[in-house]
Amino acid sequence: MKQFKVVKIDKKHWMWLGISVTIVSLAIILSMCTGSPFIGDRTNTEASSENVEESKEQSTAEIEQQRMNAKRWYNQSCALCHGEQLEGRLQNPPLLNTAKKYTADQVYTIIIDGRGDMTGGFLQGDEARAVAEWLIEIDK
Numbered sequence: 001m002k003q004f005k006v007v008k009i010d011k012k013h014w015m016w017l018g019i020s021v022t023i024v025s026l027a028i029i030l031s032m033c034t035g036s037p038f039i040g041d042r043t044n045t046e047a048s049s050e051n052v053e054e055s056k057e058q059s060t061a062e063i064e065q066q067r068m069n070a071k072r073w074y075n076q077s078c079a080l081c082h083g084e085q086l087e088g089r090l091q092n093p094p095l096l097n098t099a100k101k102y103t104a105d106q107v108y109t110i111i112i113d114g115r116g117d118m119t120g121g122f123l124q125g126d127e128a129r130a131v132a133e134w135l136i137e138i139d140k
């Protein structure tokens, strides 16, 4: 009778052991599925490629905006002498072929410091930089 009791307790232990092993392995399997690095990586890649596309679109829009700004600043500050079509006016030279003569940096310096009969300072800072790059850009 005493021995039977011991055997009974042992059986109970095995049952609990079995149940906890099942629970633990289920938990491991579950965590492998949800926390799988493969799935995690794939979502990350998708997310980052979306971001890249978004920032591409954004920068195209920004470039377009920058171009329109540059054109506007040119019309306000330079077109009087150099013409709306860059054709030049009176004694002022045309700005067609600017990219063949100058880099954007050089045009920027001309805008800031002036050159010969052209006084500098018609535009400053970012606006001067934008117009300089725009003049080079449209000539390419």
Ligand code: HEC
Pocket (backbone or CB within 6 Å): 074, 077, 078, 079, 080, 081, 082, 091, 092, 093, 094, 095, 098, 101, 107, 110, 111, 115, 116, 117, 118, 119, 122, 123, 131, 132
């Ligand atoms: C008041 C008239 C006037 C205005 C306004 C003016 N320019 Fe000029 N620009 C000139 C004259 C004159 C020259 C020729 C300078 C020289 O070499 O003697 C010149 C030369 C240049 C040149 C060099 C051209 C070449 O072929 O060597 C560039 C580039 C230029 N201007 C850009 C600009 C830009 C950009 C603006 C507007 C921010 C501007 N200019 C505003 C009169 C003007």
